[in-house]
Amino acid sequence: MATHIPFDQVHAPEEIGDKTQRKLWLEVLHEWVTTVDHKKIGMMYIGYALVFLLVAGVEALLMRIQLAVPNNSFVSPEVFNGLFTMHGTTMVFFVGMPILFGFGNYLIPLMIGARDMAFPRLNAFSFWISAFGGILLYYSYIGGSGLYGAGSAPDVGWFAYAPLTAKVFSPGHSTDYWTLSLLLTGIGTIGTALNIVATIISMRCPGMKMSRLPLLPWLYLVTSGLTFVAVGPLTAAQIMLMLDRYLGSHFFDTQAGGSAVLWMHFFWIFGHPEVYILVLPAFAFANEIIPVFSRKAIFGYPAMVAASVGIGFVSLSVWAHHMFTVGLGAAENTFFVLATMAIAVPTGIKIFNWLATLWGGKIQFTSSMMFAIAFLFQFLIAGLTGIMLSVAPFDWQLGNSYFVVAHFHYVLVGAILFMLFSAFYYWYPKMTGRMLSEKLGKWHFWLFLIGFHLTFDFMHIPGLLGMPRRIYTYEADRGWMIWNMIISSGAVVQAVATLLFVYNMVWSYFKGPEAGPDPWDAWTLEWSTPSPPPSYNFAETPEVSSRRPLWDLKHPDDPDTDYEIGPSHRKRAKEESA
Amino acid sequence: MVLALGVALLLTGMVTSIVVSILGVLLTFLASVGWFRQVLPDEAHQPVEVHAEPVPVFTSRRLAAKLPEDVTSRKIIPVETFRITTGIRGGLAGGVAMAAPAALYGWVKYHSIWYAVNLLAAGGFVSWIGASNAFLSEFHLRGLLAALVIHGLTSLLVGLLYGAMLPMFPRYPIVTAGVMAPLLLTGILHSAIDVISPILNQRIDWFWFVVSQIAFGLVCGFVVNLQAKVRTPQFQALPFSIRAGIHSDIHDRLHDEAADTNGEDTSR
Known part of the structure; x- marks a missing residue:
């Protein structure tokens, strides 16, 4: 049987095997660089994000060493400014988004029974332009000049408030590196989002109606929609900032009639939906992993879809809760307080449904599931501190304190990173054909859990005691030292756990037991392909009749079609009653 | 990749040198031409051999069966x-x-x-x-x-x-x-x-x-x-005999079914 796929996806290992070692590597390199295969692009996204994760992790460690004791001068204040700017920018733009888009790229066509993304070439372009954005950002360490000429990397914070970014306060090119790299990665992000939407809308296999679409593609659809709306304002703001810096316009120059608050609005119109752009894919992983390891179908599929769409909409109207301390006025504050609180409702529905999925299930405590369970509880705590901060008077007291830092790290690490680790343990066998070591996985989980709680539970306390974020050092009499020491110790434990995870991935790639096509006895279409899947994904286009097509295949006596309430079910019920 | 590199170099020139931007423009142009030639007038394809090997489908569980019901069971969703x-x-x-x-x-x-x-x-x-x-x-x-x-x-x-x-x-x-x-x-x-x-x-x-x-x-x-x-829609999922009021006691009925399938894996 022969079929046609884009010509860059040639997959002929037996031919490569006959050639010399040098040629093999060149061919492999050429194949990866020129590929338009969604799986390879997905893995490149993930690989490049992991590299940046390690880099940003090292930056975090350096900051924690600096803050571990009072009056420390482990790094200079200028370097410290660069560290927190690069850490934040890298984690959001060059770790979070690429790694989540990487998983989406890899999984969505497989889960909907398609052979590739809708626009494979655009897919490759989007990856590479995002990657070059990251490289450009870090090139600033070599080629840039920073605040007052003291450093080289961008050092204006990851949200780069005006007027700090004005030429007079940020001479040289350090801020330009930040702006340009975000512009580049923004192009890639929109390209990938476009691809995801087009793929899900138009390339689903026969029988896969939207009501049968697995929840992962559903949530990526919402995420991509959010990306369209959110990244535009950021890109616009970057262009305006470039006009200010290069051509002398005054969009953000308050002394010349511009507005610094305008930048804040532009940035946070992007910035808060961005949180949901990052967390919705984490929810998507939970939607796939928790049911499989609970041996139950997801509880409340329609409610989960509705809640995801609801979160998408509400998240677009909460951005100014980042700006309570600006003094927006009572009416604006009230609106954004209420909108922020309202988002807890669909989020609460999700948590309830995950718990209901676990309830009465035959839970398998694999490494993947343990990370997912930890995610559930940590995300709940992160949500609760978010509700606290959504109350304007509370935010006036604790805005820009370490309490805020603890809150958003609880979301980004406690929820998103934990769910990413869970996803790695779950889909690594599909991507590589090898199982990750469960023993190392459990070590990784417990160490990371302990490290996480040491760091981020205790980080709330110095925040409550008044420690501001981005502070370079502090006096010994503030009473913050013991808390900072604990926080820094936790960071080291997390670093050790992460190294263990990296070791596990490398070791398992070569020595891990073979996975087979479906090691978890799962139910979605990606598990019906060999591990790793061939370049064409499916030799024959699959056809589905329920949300869990593999369940139907495995249990023809008891298919999901009999249980899923929908038009076809109602029709059959009517026929029965007739 | 070449197009992405071209665009990236084009912008990188703004913080390095005009030469870099010129190189970026050149690469962008060449890559755009290459891309267009690949997709116009018809998208280029290359045949690839597909190995239609059957992927074994298995399950670690035994036959599925319905949960044995009793009055305290949580399985019945409100009708x-x-x-x-x-x-x-x-x-x-x-x-x-x-x-x-x-x-x-x-x-x-x-x-x-x-x-x-x-x-x-x-x-x-x-x-x-x-x-x-x-x-x-x-x-x-x-x-x-x-x-x-x-x-x-x-x-x-x-x-x-x-x-x-x-x-x-x-x-x-x-x-x-x-x-x-x-x-x-x-x-x-x-x-x-x-x-x-x-x-x-x-x-x-x-x-x-x-x-x-x-x-x-x-x-x-x-x-x-x-x-x-x-x-609720759950009502529609009930057997016709119950919906029609012929068989009113759902619990007894499910008990009977459960007795037939006793000992099997009941997780679902």
């Missing part, structure tokens, strides 16, 4: 419930009922029915934090509108909650809706009110607050219970 509008009606009715004791409280204590209204609204107005009792006893349109929005929305949400929860506690609806829920809600608010509205926390009279909560609960619960229940 009847309230309409969503029931909760809305109950919430609005409760909200109106709640206003009566609140207004009475204002009249008795401050000789003004507007006191409770303004006190509720004060949480939304920073400038009202230090307002005097006399100020809060006066009529303020702003206060009335803010209080209407806050009270209306809260009543609506609590009404929806009642509509959803009352079928879960069918035995003593009046006790649940009129006493238990108001006391529970009052306890939660007592611990959280300082964060939500410090001014309300300073001046609230908890006795009158409980009275108005009970008024809300009783009326809301009464209105919700008055409404007819509707059948």
Whole structure:
């Protein structure tokens, strides 16, 4: 049987095997660089994000060493400014988004029974332009000049408030590196989002109606929609900032009639939906992993879809809760307080449904599931501190304190990173054909859990005691030292756990037991392909009749079609009653 | 990749050298031409051999079977419930009922029915934090509108909650809706009110607050219970014999089925 796929996806290992070692590597390199295969692009996204994760992790460690004791001068204040700017920018733009888009790229066509993304070439372009954005950002360490000429990397914070970014306060090119790299990665992000939407809308296999679409593609659809709306304002703001810096316009120059608050609005119109752009894919992983390891179908599929769409909409109207301390006025504050609180409702529905999925299930405590369970509880705590901060008077007291830092790290690490680790343990066998070591996985989980709680539970306390974020050092009499020491110790434990995870991935790639096509006895279409899947994904286009097509295949006596309430079910019920 | 590199170099030139931008323009042009030639007039394809090897489908479980049911089983999802509008009606009715004791409280204590209204609204107005009792006893349109929005929305949400929860506690609806829920809600608010509205926390009279909560609960619960229940989609999933009323005892029927499949893996 022969079929046609884009010509860059040639997959002929037996031919490569006959050639010399040098040629093999060149061919492999050429194949990866020129590929338009969604799986390879997905893995490149993930690989490049992991590299940046390690880099940003090292930056975090350096900051924690600096803050571990009072009056420390482990790094200079200028370097410290660069560290927190690069850490934040890298984690959001060059770790979070690429790694989540990487998983989406890899999984969505497989889960909907398609052979590739809708626009494979655009897919490759989007990856590479995002990657070059990251490289450009870090090139600033070599080629840039920073605040007052003291450093080289961008050092204006990851949200780069005006007027700090004005030429007079940020001479040289350090801020330009930040702006340009975000512009580049923004192009890639929109390209990938476009691809995801087009793929899900138009390339689903026969029988896969939207009501049968697995929840992962559903949530990526919402995420991509959010990306369209959110990244535009950021890109616009970057262009305006470039006009200010290069051509002398005054969009953000308050002394010349511009507005610094305008930048804040532009940035946070992007910035808060961005949180949901990052967390919705984490929810998507939970939607796939928790049911499989609970041996139950997801509880409340329609409610989960509705809640995801609801979160998408509400998240677009909460951005100014980042700006309570600006003094927006009572009416604006009230609106954004209420909108922020309202988002807890669909989020609460999700948590309830995950718990209901676990309830009465035959839970398998694999490494993947343990990370997912930890995610559930940590995300709940992160949500609760978010509700606290959504109350304007509370935010006036604790805005820009370490309490805020603890809150958003609880979301980004406690929820998103934990769910990413869970996803790695779950889909690594599909991507590589090898199982990750469960023993190392459990070590990784417990160490990371302990490290996480040491760091981020205790980080709330110095925040409550008044420690501001981005502070370079502090006096010994503030009473913050013991808390900072604990926080820094936790960071080291997390670093050790992460190294263990990296070791596990490398070791398992070569020595891990073979996975087979479906090691978890799962139910979605990606598990019906060999591990790793061939370049064409499916030799024959699959056809589905329920949300869990593999369940139907495995249990023809008891298919999901009999249980899923929908038009076809109602029709059959009517026929029965007739 | 070449196009991406071209665009990246084009922008990189802005922080390095014009030569880099020129190289970027060149690469962008060449890559664009290459891309267009690949997809126009027809998209280029290359045949690839497909190995249609069957992927083994297996499951680690034995045959699936239905859960053995008994009266305490959680598997039966309600086949009847309230309409969503029931909760809305109950919430609005409760909200109106709640206003009566609140207004009475204002009249008795401050000789003004507007006191409770303004006190509720004060949480939304920073400038009202230090307002005097006399100020809060006066009529303020702003206060009335803010209080209407806050009270209306809260009543609506609590009404929806009642509509959803009352079928879960069918035995003593009046006790649940009129006493238990108001006391529970009052306890939660007592611990959280300082964060939500410090001014309300300073001046609230908890006795009158409980009275108005009970008024809300009783009326809301009464209105919700008055409404007819509707059948859920779950009802459609029941066997025809049960839907038609021929076989009325679903539990007995499922027990019989469970007996046939005893010993098998029942997880689903």
